[in-house]
Amino acid sequence: MTESILQLKQLSFAFPDKQVLKNLNYDLKRGDFLSIVGENGVGKTTLMRLILQELKPTSGTLDFLPNRQAVPVGYVPQFRNIDAEYPLSIQDFVGLNFAKIGVPWLTAKERQRVTEILTETKLFNIRRRPLGQASGGEKQKAYLAQALLDRPSLLILDESTASLDPVAKTELLDLVKQINKNQQLTVIFVTHDIPLARRYADHYLFLSPGQYEAGNISDLTNEKVGEMNNA
Amino acid sequence: MLSYPFMQNAYMAGTLIAIISGIMGVFVIARNMSFLTHTLSEIGFAGAAFGIFMGWQPLNGMLLFTTISSIGVGELGAKSSRRENSITAISALAIGLGILFLSLADSNASYATGILFGSVIGISRANVVQMVILSVSVLVVVMVIYRYLKFDSFDPIGAQVKGLWTRTLSVIFLVLLAFSVSVAAQIVGSLLIFILLTLPAAAAKYFAHTVGMMISVAVAFSLIGVWLGLYLSYVTNWPVSFFIAVIEVIFYFSALVYQRMRA
Numbered sequence: 001m002t003e004s005i006l007q008l009k010q011l012s013f014a015f016p017d018k019q020v021l022k023n024l025n026y027d028l029k030r031g032d033f034l035s036i037v038g039e040n041g042v043g044k045t046t047l048m049r050l051i052l053q054e055l056k057p058t059s060g061t062l063d064f065l066p067n068r069q070a071v072p073v074g075y076v077p078q079f080r081n082i083d084a085e086y087p088l089s090i091q092d093f094v095g096l097n098f099a100k101i102g103v104p105w106l107t108a109k110e111r112q113r114v115t116e117i118l119t120e121t122k123l124f125n126i127r128r129r130p131l132g133q134a135s136g137g138e139k140q141k142a143y144l145a146q147a148l149l150d151r152p153s154l155l156i157l158d159e160s161t162a163s164l165d166p167v168a169k170t171e172l173l174d175l176v177k178q179i180n181k182n183q184q185l186t187v188i189f190v191t192h193d194i195p196l197a198r199r200y201a202d203h204y205l206f207l208s209p210g211q212y213e214a215g216n217i218s219d220l221t222n223e224k225v226g227e228m229n230n231a
Numbered sequence: 232m233l234s235y236p237f238m239q240n241a242y243m244a245g246t247l248i249a250i251i252s253g254i255m256g257v258f259v260i261a262r263n264m265s266f267l268t269h270t271l272s273e274i275g276f277a278g279a280a281f282g283i284f285m286g287w288q289p290l291n292g293m294l295l296f297t298t299i300s301s302i303g304v305g306e307l308g309a310k311s312s313r314r315e316n317s318i319t320a321i322s323a324l325a326i327g328l329g330i331l332f333l334s335l336a337d338s339n340a341s342y343a344t345g346i347l348f349g350s351v352i353g354i355s356r357a358n359v360v361q362m363v364i365l366s367v368s369v370l371v372v373v374m375v376i377y378r379y380l381k382f383d384s385f386d387p388i389g390a391q392v393k394g395l396w397t398r399t400l401s402v403i404f405l406v407l408l409a410f411s412v413s414v415a416a417q418i419v420g421s422l423l424i425f426i427l428l429t430l431p432a433a434a435a436k437y438f439a440h441t442v443g444m445m446i447s448v449a450v451a452f453s454l455i456g457v458w459l460g461l462y463l464s465y466v467t468n469w470p471v472s473f474f475i476a477v478i479e480v481i482f483y484f485s486a487l488v489y490q491r492m493r494a
Binding site: 075079080085087088089091092097099100101104105128130143146 | 389
């Protein structure tokens with residue numbers, strides 16, 4: 001049986017004025033591609049912040065298995081403050097993630113890893129282009145490459161495709177799916193886009209106010225989406 | 232020209248200042264801190280005036296004031312709108328205090344203009360030694376935390392996701408900036424210090440696409456500005472900060488034109 005890497009047990013979270021998540025249970029297996037769907041305000045971002053340990057559960061538990069250190073997390077947010085004049089090249093931007101105290105320059109091994117990940121994410125040919133001048137899809141690929149640089153076991157795509165055109169969306173998710181399959185990378189894909197979730201995910205976690213439903217992605221029918229949104 | 236000890240001191244100090252400013256400037260620009268750098272220089276003016284009032288070296292007064300206020304600004308928190316207004320208030324207070332201390336110290340006007348606009352002849356060998364110590368300290372700390380600083384300055388969201396101690400980094404950076412402002416003010420003066428800490432780096436970002444290259448270009452621009460400025464000041468007897476300002480502004484606008492032409 002596939003091992004679990006993240007377990008949510010009776011997980012609840014409330015802001016002072018609003019209960020957001022209530023008694024959420026989920027067992028995330030290694031190599032899974034989980035799509036978290038639901039309307040705005042149902043707690044998708046709150047759940048991500050709990051996973052990233054920026055927030056603490058009000059009750060219940062959220063455990064990485066066997067422990068937090070054993071599950072490095074890569075995170076690709078929807079927005080970055082990268083304007084047209086942003087000077088760093090795609091290569092230099094990706095390499096930023098090798099952050100440590102000590103030697104200022106990247107070692108030969110680290111530089112080799114940057115090249116590897118740029119090739120894997122199909123950015124190698126444009127590695128010297130300033131990120132500010134890259135297209136929306138190329139930027140998201142660079143964010144993805146940066147998140148994958150130090151070989152995370154869990155990758156979170158937080159609405160990462162929301163601002164992309166259909167072609168760029170497919171390109172990015174094809175890439176993620178390929179890495180998910182080939183390297184057993186566990187993926188959490190937060191999205192509004194149900195058809196996109198159906199196309200790429202193995203499982204879903206549907207959040208709606210005060211409740212949730214989880215299952216195989218093939219069970220996420222249009223009727224179910226309608227029911228959950230009206231609940 | 233270089234047979235005069237005061238010019239030797241000025242060139243040694245100027246070289247140090249250009250190197251430190253070029254390096255720190257790249258992070259100042261990446262972190263959008265030009266405005267804060269300007270304010271720190273005004274706080275430096277108040278500090279220098281306080282130093283004179285107390286009978287200390289102006290540099291020591293500057294270090295005291297800029298360091299305390301840089302930690303204070305770091306503690307003001309991340310809300311940028313509130314921070315801008317607070318910085319304006321602090322800046323007003325600093326200029327007021329500077330004028331008060333100068334008047335209480337009953338110093339002559341040339342001393343005041345020296346602090347505000349910088350001076351070539353005012354740099355002693357002891358000043359140079361102190362500046363070397365400060366500059367080397369800044370450089371060593373920047374080297375040790377370079378990769379963290381780079382990540383946090385050029386991709387704050389990524390750095391936060393990675394779990395870097397961004398708040399502490401911010402305070403460390405501000406203290407380094409305070410040291411740099413105090414050192415650099417010795418030649419260009421506290422009113423014009425932000426020139427060297429912003430313009431060479433702002434121009435460099437149009438020519439270079441790695442942090443290392445940006446630093447090299449920014450250091451080169453500030454070195455040319457300082458060396459040429461000192462020479463022209465020696466020849467014409469006009470203020471050195473005037474020449475440095477003009478040279479750096481030329482670099483900056485040329486960079487903008489270069490960028491436009493390429494686009």
